[in-house]
Amino acid sequence: MLAALFFGAANVNAQKLFDNEIQIPAGYQPVEVVLPPSPLSLQVLFVGGTDLVQTTPTYGNPAGQQVAKEWHDFIGFTPDNTGQSLGWVTVNHEMIFSDDKLGDGGGMTVFRVKRAADGSLEIVDQTLADGRSGRFFNVDFANTVGETGMNCGGISSQVDGRIWTAEEWFRSNNASIASGVRDTTDFTVNSDIPGWNGVKLKKFQNFNWMVEIDPREAKAIRKQYNWGRQPFEGGVIEPSNRLVYLGPDDTPGFLGMFVSNTPGDFNKGTLFVYKHDKPGYNWVPIWEDGSMLEHKKFATQKGATMFNRIEWVTMDKLNNVYFTETGLDKPGNAWADENALGAVHDPYHVQRAQALGFTSPNDPNYPDYYGRIWKYDPVKDTCTVYLEGGPALSSSPSEADYPEVHLSNPDGLTIVNIGDKQYLLIQEDLNGSSFGRMPSGAPLIICEAFLLDLSIQNPTLNDLIRLTATPVGAEITGAIQTSDGKSILINSQHPNTNNPFPYNHSLTFAINGLDKVNPNDLKKPKAFDRVEMASEANADAFTVYPNPTARMVYMNQVTDVAIFDSNGKRVMVRRNTSEVDVSALTAGVYYIQNAQGSILKLVIQ
């Protein structure tokens, strides 16, 4: 008890009560700092539930137009090698909704963009081979490969821009699809994948595949029946165009790899699962009869390594694979069965469980609140944890840094190139608000996105750079960089806020101007880094460093800070911090005061 008390006492620091209003004395000349406009700008491209998409003849209805589906998730980008435009953008709709024109289940929307002279993107009018013309096109699944459901993540090939959409929500009987898919009669496969043409499936079995689509003609090409039926989320194709890494969102989820016989032909090849303790290559083939429809069962029997919900998968320029393990709060019961049947735990989970006082990750109380990011190194042929999530306050991050520093339930993951550097763009999708995933008292769950410089050796949560150029409360997903490097395309999935239109809708937007960003501006300068910073007592006079790119004001001390508007009214208070995100403040004159009472004038342009 004493120990706890001492700990508690050390835990509290001085907290200034700021005045509700301040008056700047006549003649007082505060030091003025200017925050120039950000080189980044935000551009809305596609509004779900509002923009009209062109439809094909479906369910007996003629071709026409309909309001697009919503719940945007993955974005694919297909570069246009003809030079006529920049490329095609594909957007997943992670939902199940019956629609007479768009088709039942989930869906996708495609549009084509070109780069305008002012650096923004322009949506191009198109006429497709099937005669549809317009700006936005519904991808036809119903008349091609059968409806899809819960189009979550996907694959946007770094080789040639081929696009696959992932059907995540795992269905186990027809009743479980009936509320969003009206036709539940058996489905006869029409496919160019050897052994699949003419196969008769129960309707639910035609869901939960990776599905290739043609972005140029806005129609599906094939369900990739030879990659196994799995609750797919993400994947990535190696530059050799032979290896596909696959991530299923499940507990247990098995990291998959498909190896094609010839580059670019993914209809013929072999599916593997990762098994960390296998002698030789750490990959086991899944090729038994019937294994494609019961992938999980076969992977379990072969002793594959279990992960706690694999989400997105991406690859750096050295062909290292990064994937998010987003976590399930208490995975114990979810993977104990498969463990008993042969699947194995990665040593990381075993050691983590033991460090937390459990005999095994199978213990029903073994917690995984925050998830993590893994790295698969193809040279070492091994997966290791690259960045552990948290605020598990005694370790990561330190309690002094929370809530400023945190990462919970990483989901979306993609590579962004800025200057000559590669960054991971990490997007949260919180499983809950408990245990610090949201700060005390927050009424809503808010997900954030971060950049992480991949050149940092052994990164920690302190190296995360918060991405602030997004609408308030938008849960961002699907981020992908355009082929010219100048924009990141981002989806805002289900903004549960009263933001002004269109930021209260599912939305695809671009952050333009990436080419004008100096990578050095993404990170606060060393002198302002709290790790480098001397203790509060030694801090120099209050100085701030405005960073236009990140819309951040960095301070040279960890302090409580209040910002007052030009009338002296207090508009913002932040405590125990060395940085303030001012992206919510409109341009104008402000005063910024620290705990010692020093006041600086801040001009936001």
Add this chain to the structure above:
Amino acid sequence: MKKTIAFSVLLLMFFAGLASFKDTPETEALNTVTRQFHLGMEEISEAIALYLAAAQGLSNNEASVKKLRKAHSEARLAFKKIEFLLEYNDRAGVKRTINGPPLPFVEQGIPDVMPIEPVGLQVLDELVAEENPFAEKDEIVRLTRQLTQDFEVMRQFQSKLKMTHRHIFEAMQQEVVRVFTLGLTGFDTPGTLHALPEAKAAFEGMEAAISAYLPIIESKDRGLAIILDARFDHTIRHLGQSKSFDTFDRLDFLTKHIDPLYELLYQVQRVLGVETSLETSPMPQPVNQAAHSLFDERFLNVGFYAKVDVQHPQFEKRVALGRMLFFDPILSSNHERACASCHQPEKAFTDGLSKSLATEGQGHIKRNAPTLLNCVFSESFFYDLRERQLSRQILHVVVDSLEFSTTYPIIIEKLNQSGLYKKMFRDAYSDNPQYSLSAYSISDALASYVASLNAFNSPFDRFVRGDTAYLDPAAYRGFNLFMGKANCGICHFAPVFNGTVPPLYTESESEVLGVPLRPDTLNAPLDPDLGRFDSGKPRDKAPFFKHSFKTPTVRNVALTAPYMHNGVYQTLEEVIDFYNRGGGAGIGIQLSHQTLPDAPLQLSPQEQRDLIAFLHSLTDNPSHLQIRPDSLPLFEGKPEWNRRKVGGDY
């Protein structure tokens, strides 16, 4: 226990002495509350350890059962003392492991239906209150052991959190609401009904925290400090003197204790200069800290729920446009049905039918039309909770083959043929010219109109706020029954009396009542509607969501007959009778997952009449909201369309 407290006090003094060397008074106050919190968690740990021991030592005799019940009560009281901070710091964690409802739920955020069985003090509250807890010994031991583990994890996490002044004041204001809406209704003491001593413990915990700030408050506003001190004293004494759960005067407690404390705590926060959440986060807030009463019409922020921009300079124009659309059957495929067909303003925006008429006379739609008055204060819409956003709710009506049976593109094409409509849309949505007549603007205008249909001016509201000194004595008694013995307030949460859960008011609940197909009272057949299970939301496919329906508001219920999702009951008397029998369980419907307590309420005929009198006192269908438009916009090239009627043909 006593020893621990004495020891703690000594330690407190020791640390207070240390702290005073350099800290400012406000830092000292914060440190004191933090230490109180840490000590409080220690006390809970100790109480839970004793509880586990009592559970393990439980045998089949009265003395050991008594010991168990005492240990349970001590653990709950220790929890209540710092409930305000535990809940504030980690509401979801507390709900899941320490003091959540004794009902199964599904894991959120995963692509699978994973049912989770409830654990924690509320499950235990039901078990220890049973006649023979010994029969449940294994379960009680399992749950107390789980509680020990879960609380230890919670303590480790929360003891490292940094509190701020703001946290403490917001937490207290929320606790005041929580005690009234959840604690005193018996929500979290479903078995023992120890609501009164627990409420007292909650206020004692807050009084200790306030005491730490009193010297600073006094230095800024001596009068405020004196009033605050007296208020807490008075409330704690009053709760200490009140003995009976059934006879406790909750309405008196609301007006004389809860509302004044809610208001005072915010005043203190402002006087101290403590920032509010509006200054620390750009996120909208559901509850207005500056409201004067829980029954202040500004208590809940409309914009938070409507998810439309109610501050927008064109908001009034949007409401006016939405009102026109609401009464215009042009939205439906046959130009005979409007929103107002089923939501008639004169009937508090219902239609008086068991189930609303379907389009083209194809019988009836699936369910009863609910009132739209105050419907905005929900996290999810429809009886099956299928839609989370009010503006998107309209899409379901547009495409439903039994309702408007059309599509947005068709509606847009039609509206574009009216000069007046085009002008109204242009004027109301000029900030987004590209989308001024679109699925967005149509649904936004309708949502803005529906969000404006709010009424908190019933005789009951006026009485609570002190606008009038008179309330029908039967209604007065009825409110106290509603919030106490009759168990209504544990699902129909004050002040909207719907399923939006206090004190944060950010989630909507549904309940399994066992509503019959016919108004039989013996061997009644179950209504086959599966409710939430069939919402179309994948995560609702859990067996315990079968026959589960959203808890609607009971405001204006005198105007909204017939009742229940299927309109099975024509009168309020029948509804009260249904509940008095224990819902479906009392009329021969066996649903193992019924969430309504299945024990008969034992309400006397007088008590039933009092409840109805209270429900009548919630009537407020303001005349200004009932006025229908005189005429609808003209379609210049479509004379046949101009014969359509305001509000539709049927």
